[in-house]
Amino acid sequence: QKEVEQDPGPLSVPEGAIVSLNCTYSNSAFQYFMWYRQYSRKGPELLMYTYSSGNKEDGRFTAQVDKSSKYISLFIRDSQPSDSATYLCATNAGGTSYGKLTFGQGTILTVHP
Amino acid sequence: GAGVSQSPRYKVAKRGQDVALRCDPISGHVSLFWYQQALGQGPEFLTYFQNEAQLDKSGLPSDRFFAERPEGSVSTLKIQRTQQEDSAVYLCASSLGYSSGVRFSYNEQFFGPGTRLTVL
Numbered sequence: 001q002k003e004v005e006q007d008p009g010p011l012s013v014p015e016g017a018i019v020s021l022n023c024t025y026s027n028s029a030f031q032y033f034m035w036y037r038q039y040s041r042k043g044p045e046l047l048m049y050t051y052s053s054g055n056k057e058d059g060r061f062t063a064q065v066d067k068s069s070k071y072i073s074l075f076i077r078d079s080q081p082s083d084s085a086t087y088l089c090a091t092n093a094g095g096t097s098y099g100k101l102t103f104g105q106g107t108i109l110t111v112h113p
Numbered sequence: 114g115a116g117v118s119q120s121p122r123y124k125v126a127k128r129g130q131d132v133a134l135r136c137d138p139i140s141g142h143v144s145l146f147w148y149q150q151a152l153g154q155g156p157e158f159l160t161y162f163q164n165e166a167q168l169d170k171s172g173l174p175s176d177r178f179f180a181e182r183p184e185g186s187v188s189t190l191k192i193q194r195t196q197q198e199d200s201a202v203y204l205c206a207s208s209l210g211y212s213s214g215v216r217f218s219y220n221e222q223f224f225g226p227g228t229r230l231t232v233l
Contacts, residue, residue: 008153032219043117043204043224044156051219088155092219098211099144099222100169103155 003027006104019076023089023104030091033065035074038086079111117225125231126195134190134228136205143210150202195232202227
């Protein structure tokens with residue numbers, strides 16, 4: 001079993017829909033939680049980063065972390081065709097782990113006009 | 114540009130050939146990571162450098178994989194005697210750097226576009 005599990009989808013939604021993306025993780029040492037977006041033939045780019053449990057909002061994007069259930073979520077409001085990409089959750093244990101990231105499999109999202 | 118660059122962008126190798134993949138990190142970034150991304154999967158950690166020191170190579174799949182960063186800037190990932198299972202996108206990322214232990218603070222990793230390696 002992988003340390004970070006993510007439903008690969010694919011997920012297809014109409015423009016304007018609310019999108020929910022989720023990951024679970026097994027390592028209690030993980031303290032930092034990230035969401036990356038990856039367009040085709042490109043490297044991942046950081047969308048949001050949270051430390052420990054709680055919510056964080058940035059424009060149309062909201063990240064949630066529930067450490068008690070080891071559950072990570074990303075919500076996208078008013079989704080746009082330009083949001084079509086692969087979304088990767090990632091975690092890091094902090095401390096002596098420097099910045100090594102553990103990624104989920106990625107969820108392919110398509111937003112159609 | 115100011116981002117992480119990688120070359121070549123695409124590489125086709127015959128099984129058994131050696132390949133070398135280059136990464137130019139963002140200027141001034143202390144930390145450099147290599148990840149391997151198989152088709153339909155998330156990136157998997159390969160190795161980590163802090164300046165020229167390779168502090169973690171636990172993710173390298175076999176002794177055919179070798180990475181170096183001799184002057185603490187440009188890094189090269191070398192794969193000897195390539196096999197079909199080595200086919201993947203190899204991503205390089207750099208960041209300002211990390212302290213450790215209680216002084217740990219997260220710094221964003223900036224990824225390059227990757228090198229797509231196909232082994233025939």
